[in-house]
Amino acid sequence: MFEPDILKIIVIAIVCVAALAVLFTIGTVIWTIVKSVKTRNFTKLKYNLVSVLCVILAAASWIFNFGWIRFFLTFTGLPVFHAVTFFFLNNFAASHIDKSRILKISTILCHVAYLTGYFCLPDAGDVDPMCAFFTLIRNEYIVNLFFIISFLGFSGSIVCLIVELIEASMIKAKSKSKNK
Structure with a gap:
């Protein structure tokens, strides 16, 4: 299908x-x-540090529970895109979080859903059956339940990010109109 040289170029x-x-993202986080x-915006600092901690925990769960599903998802770039989007949208929301209770609740739920999606994602190796939660759970029915929980976590994270974006944008627009 592809020449080996072209495949190397694509992977690189x-x-x-x-x-x-x-x-x-690391540069933006530090900045x-x-x-x-x-x-002295310590509320924003607190929420940004929680977002960074969530990304680090998700990356650790990704590395320590690595199998074929995560291998293929890694090459699609979805985990990196999800982490970058997660941090930037939470950073934007953290700027306005004191002004809206909906934004605060949505941000907390987003963090929980983000971690749930990564921690509950099952995986499999070449020989072993499907497993979940760092290979501690190998029961097929429970692993299938973990798939559903992981899907709901990822979906919930995306929905919460959209709610955060809309709510923070509305707050920003209201504050701009008040300043004029």
Whole structure:
């Protein structure tokens, strides 16, 4: 289907794009934390640190529960895209979180759903049956339940991110109209 050289180029390109996204995100995280400390916006700092902790925990669960499902998902770039989107939208929401209870609840639910999606995602190796939660659970019915919980976690995370974006945008628009 593909020549070996073309396949190498595709893999290198995917790795480079992922590395650039990770470096850009790390730079933005550091810049955001420094800016929050300088402006003494400790609420935003707190929520950004929780977002960073969630991304680190999700990455750890991704690495320590690695199997074929995560292997293929890694090459699609979805985990990197999800982590970057998760941090940036939560950073935007954290700027306005004091002004809306809906935004605060949505942000907390987003963090819980984000972690649930990654921690409950089952995986499989070449020989072993499907397993979940760091290979501690191998019962087929419970693993299927974990698939459903993981799907609901990912879906809930996306829905909460959309709610955060809409609510924070409305708050930002209201504050701009008040300033004029």
